[in-house]
Amino acid sequence: MSPSKSRTDALMAGDELSSAAQRERRKRIVDATIALASKGGFDAVQMRAVADRADVALGTLYRYFPSKVHLLVSSLAVELERAQEKMDRTTVPGDSPYERVLFVLGRITRGLQRNPHLTEAMTRAFTFADASAGAEIDRVSLLMESMFTKAMSDDAPTDEQKAIARVIGDVWLSNLVAWVTRRATATDVANRLELTVRLLLKS
Amino acid sequence: MSPSKSRTDALMAGDELSSAAQRERRKRIVDATIALASKGGFDAVQMRAVADRADVALGTLYRYFPSKVHLLVSSLAVELERAQEKMDRTTVPGDSPYERVLFVLGRITRGLQRNPHLTEAMTRAFTFADASAGAEIDRVSLLMESMFTKAMSDDAPTDEQKAIARVIGDVWLSNLVAWVTRRATATDVANRLELTVRLLLKS
DNA sequence: GAAGTTTATAGAACGTGTTCTATTTCCGGC
DNA sequence: GCCGGAAATAGAACACGTTCTATAAACTTC
Numbered sequence: 001m002s003p004s005k006s007r008t009d010a011l012m013a014g015d016e017l018s019s020a021a022q023r024e025r026r027k028r029i030v031d032a033t034i035a036l037a038s039k040g041g042f043d044a045v046q047m048r049a050v051a052d053r054a055d056v057a058l059g060t061l062y063r064y065f066p067s068k069v070h071l072l073v074s075s076l077a078v079e080l081e082r083a084q085e086k087m088d089r090t091t092v093p094g095d096s097p098y099e100r101v102l103f104v105l106g107r108i109t110r111g112l113q114r115n116p117h118l119t120e121a122m123t124r125a126f127t128f129a130d131a132s133a134g135a136e137i138d139r140v141s142l143l144m145e146s147m148f149t150k151a152m153s154d155d156a157p158t159d160e161q162k163a164i165a166r167v168i169g170d171v172w173l174s175n176l177v178a179w180v181t182r183r184a185t186a187t188d189v190a191n192r193l194e195l196t197v198r199l200l201l202k203s
Numbered sequence: 204m205s206p207s208k209s210r211t212d213a214l215m216a217g218d219e220l221s222s223a224a225q226r227e228r229r230k231r232i233v234d235a236t237i238a239l240a241s242k243g244g245f246d247a248v249q250m251r252a253v254a255d256r257a258d259v260a261l262g263t264l265y266r267y268f269p270s271k272v273h274l275l276v277s278s279l280a281v282e283l284e285r286a287q288e289k290m291d292r293t294t295v296p297g298d299s300p301y302e303r304v305l306f307v308l309g310r311i312t313r314g315l316q317r318n319p320h321l322t323e324a325m326t327r328a329f330t331f332a333d334a335s336a337g338a339e340i341d342r343v344s345l346l347m348e349s350m351f352t353k354a355m356s357d358d359a360p361t362d363e364q365k366a367i368a369r370v371i372g373d374v375w376l377s378n379l380v381a382w383v384t385r386r387a388t389a390t391d392v393a394n395r396l397e398l399t400v401r402l403l404l405k406s
Numbered sequence: 407g408a409a410g411t412t413t414a415t416a417g418a419a420c421g422t423g424t425t426c427t428a429t430t431t432c433c434g435g436c
Numbered sequence: 437g438c439c440g441g442a443a444a445t446a447g448a449a450c451a452c453g454t455t456c457t458a459t460a461a462a463c464t465t466c
Contacts, residue, residue: 127330
């Protein structure tokens with residue numbers, strides 16, 4: 001059926017790209033995506049524009065990322081990894097999981113709110129993703145979950161903690177979406193997250 | 204600027220449409236949408252196909268619903284209203300809010316899972332909606348919230364209950380999306396919802 | 407370093423959401 | 437019944453995501 005099977009497989013995390021030139025191309029593409037998204041949100045991330053800005057042919061863009069959604073969700077993963085690294089270098093203040101989770105949540109949320117267009121682009125891509133982007137979505141979900149479990153305790157998380165982290169992640173995303181679509185203010189989001197975390201962790 | 208201001212305003216709930224002919228056109232459109240969505244999901248709801256099936260010109264379709272997302276989210280509202288009505292005619296069993304909410308959740312969830320394509324179409328539209336569909340989204344959110352608060356108690360809901368209902372709604376939606384994109388099985392969804400409701404209501 | 411294979415390029419082509427245009431039909435006030 | 441404006445129609449036109457084609461450049465392997 002498929003005689004040549006080495007097709008780079010497009011979706012890879014990027015670390016294991018064959019050549020340096022390819023790693024660079026990939027980086028240029030992600031950078032262009034983030035730049036365009038930051039300027040004009042989801043709609044401004046047009047595949048032709050990304051290709052132009054990354055100095056890459058349209059076909060090449062599609063070889064690296066099989067769709068706009070893949071592209072944006074992968075970029076989201078890259079961004080989240082950066083945030084996670086930064087968080088790892090910080091000592092999270094607070095004496096209880098409740099306080100520490102709130103700190104982490106507040107910090108990332110404010111970070112995202114500083115760049116509304118980018119946030120809009122990424123949350124919309126994330127929530128619009130269909131089954132074909134399952135791998136990328138899972139990657140991001142895991143990143144989010146681990147951010148919260150790390151804040152809850154240093155040890156390996158229990159199942160209950162994972163469950164709580166997932167609920168927080170769900171609520172967080174949904175509030176980001178509400179904020180992005182202007183159905184909620186930044187204050188609303190902060191309040192609702194605080195309330196949610198309280199309900200879940202102030203037992 | 205806009206000399207003629209009577210443009211039907213497209214988004215209305217449908218009850219106050221001028222003529223009977225218009226109410227019927229609107230109904231035909233929603234029915235066509237639901238039929239197409241049920242058969243092939245989000246991608247099968249093509250505006251030309253909806254117009255054809257509803258025996259309406261493309262321009263008319265756009266006069267009634269300014270975008271595919273508006274169309275699908277409005278149809279979702281119609282469906283939820285039906286579910287709500289049916290629920291109102293049922294006595295919800297269970298001695299605690301916990302049990303009653305779980306009953307309602309389980310019932311609606313199973314209902315949705317019986318029609319995966321329709322569910323996929325509607326959840327994707329709902330989560331992809333941008334600011335311009337804010338009104339429709341709010342409408343659906345309110346419907347969802349009230350479904351859960353009604354299950355919690357017969358009286359007017361407290362703020363805390365509303366908050367809990369919202370969290371449940373967020374988690375519910377996110378799990379539906381995970382199910383629709385085949386990242387979670389029906390059992391996963393049921394388990395996670397059960398866990399969430401327990402965390403929130405088994406105090 | 408030549409042959410063969412994979413990857414990149416430029417650009418045309420296609421599908422579907424959305425908008426626009428020209429025309430016709432419908433409806434409320436005379 | 438008739439007029440004027442709103443609503444509906446048929447269909448062209450446009451935008452952007454995606455796919456395809458033909459060619460060139462970059463690599464492997466001998």
